Amino acid sequence: MPSPQVAFLGTGLMGASMAANIARADLPVTVWNRTPEKAARLVGAGVKVAGTAAEAVADAQIVCTIVTNADAVEDVLFARGVAAAMQPRAIFVDMSSIPPKVEKEHARRLAAMGLRHLDAPVSGGTRGAADASLAIMVGGDKETFVDATPVLAAMGRPTRVGPDGAGQLAKLCNQAIVAISVGGLSEAMLLAAAGGADPAAVREALRGGFSESRILQEHGQRILDRNWMPGGQIRNMLKDLSAVVEAAADCGLDLPFVNLARSLFQALHDRGVTGYDHTALLLEIEHRNPPHRVGEKPDITPH
Numbered sequence: 546m547p548s549p550q551v552a553f554l555g556t557g558l559m560g561a562s563m564a565a566n567i568a569r570a571d572l573p574v575t576v577w578n579r580t581p582e583k584a585a586r587l588v589g590a591g592v593k594v595a596g597t598a599a600e601a602v603a604d605a606q607i608v609c610t611i612v613t614n615a616d617a618v619e620d621v622l623f624a625r626g627v628a629a630a631m632q633p634r635a636i637f638v639d640m641s642s643i644p645p646k647v648e649k650e651h652a653r654r655l656a657a658m659g660l661r662h663l664d665a666p667v668s669g670g671t672r673g674a675a676d677a678s679l680a681i682m683v684g685g686d687k688e689t690f691v692d693a694t695p696v697l698a699a700m701g702r703p704t705r706v707g708p709d710g711a712g713q714l715a716k717l718c719n720q721a722i723v724a725i726s727v728g729g730l731s732e733a734m735l736l737a738a739a740g741g742a743d744p745a746a747v748r749e750a751l752r753g754g755f756s757e758s759r760i761l762q763e764h765g766q767r768i769l770d771r772n773w774m775p776g777g778q779i780r781n782m783l784k785d786l787s788a789v790v791e792a793a794a795d796c797g798l799d800l801p802f803v804n805l806a807r808s809l810f811q812a813l814h815d816r817g818v819t820g821y822d823h824t825a826l827l828l829e830i831e832h833r834n835p836p837h838r839v840g841e842k843p844d845i846t847p848h
Contacts, residue, residue: 552605562674570699577601645710652709666716684712776822
C-alpha cells in the first residue's frame with residue numbers, strides 16, 4: 546500500500562517539529578501556516594509548502610492540524626475552505642486543544658460532507674514534539690484510528706480513548722493533572738526556600754519517592770532556573786482549564802482543585818503574564834507571599 550499523502554496545518558512551536566517528524570518517517574507532507582515564514586522554515590526538512598490551507602489538503606488522505614483554539618480550527622476548516630477541498634473519505638485529525646462538544650460538532654459536520662474525523666490532542670510539550678514522544682489522545686471511529694495510526698505514530702504514542710470528543714476530554718484530564726501538580730510543586734519549592742532548605746537539594750531528595758514525576762523533573766528544574774520561556778503558555782493553560790470547568794459542569798461535577806488552579810492562572814493572566822510557560826505559576830504564589838522567592842537567579846522571560 547502506498548504511503549498516505551499528509552497535509553499539516555499549523556507549524557508553530559509544536560506543529561513544526563510534528564510535521565518534520567512525519568517527513569522523517571518517509572511520509573510525503575505538505576504544510577501550511579497562517580504566517581508563511583514559519584512554514585517556509587520546514588523546507589529543509591523535506592516537506593512541501595502550500596500557499597493556502599485549501600491547496601495544502603487537495604491531494605491529502607490525512608490532514609493534521611494544530612492551532613491555537615476552537616475559533617482557529619473553525620476558521621481553517623470552514624472559512625479557509627479546507628473541508629470543501631478535502632478528498633472524499635479523507636481523515637481530518639485535529640491535534641489542537643479545544644472543547645469536546647465543539648469537536649463533536651466538527652465531526653458531525655465533516656461526516657455530512659463525506660469526510661472522516663479524529664480528535665487527537667497531545668501532551669509532552671515542545672520537547673515531546675521534537676523527540677516524537679508525544680502522548681496522543683485520540684477520539685473517533687476505530688477503523689479511522691487504525692487508518693491514521695502510521696501518521697500518528699510518527700509523532701509519538703497514539704491511544705484511542707473513545708468516540709469523537711473523547712480525545713479532547715482526555716486532554717482536559719491531562720491539563721487538570723498538570724495544572725494542579727504545577728501548583729503543588731510551586732508551593733513546595735517556595736516552602737522549602739522560606740523554611741531555610743535548599744530547593745534544589747529538596748527536589749533531588751524527593752526523586753524516586755511518591756512525588757517523582759516528569760513535573761518534578763522538568764518543571765522542577767525550570768523553577769530552579771526560573772526559566773519561563775514557553776513551552777505551554779499560561780494563556781493556553783487558562784483556556785484549557787476553563788474548558789475543564791465547562792465540561793465538568795456539563796457532567797454535573799464540582800472540581801474544587803481545578804477551580805482553584807484556574808483562579809490562580811487567571812490572576813497571573815490578569816497581571817499581564819500570559820505568554821510565559823505555565824510553570825511560571827510560581828510567580829503568582831510568590832506574589833502572594835512577599836518577600837519569599839525561590840532562588841536568586843533572574844527570571845528568564847519571553848519579553
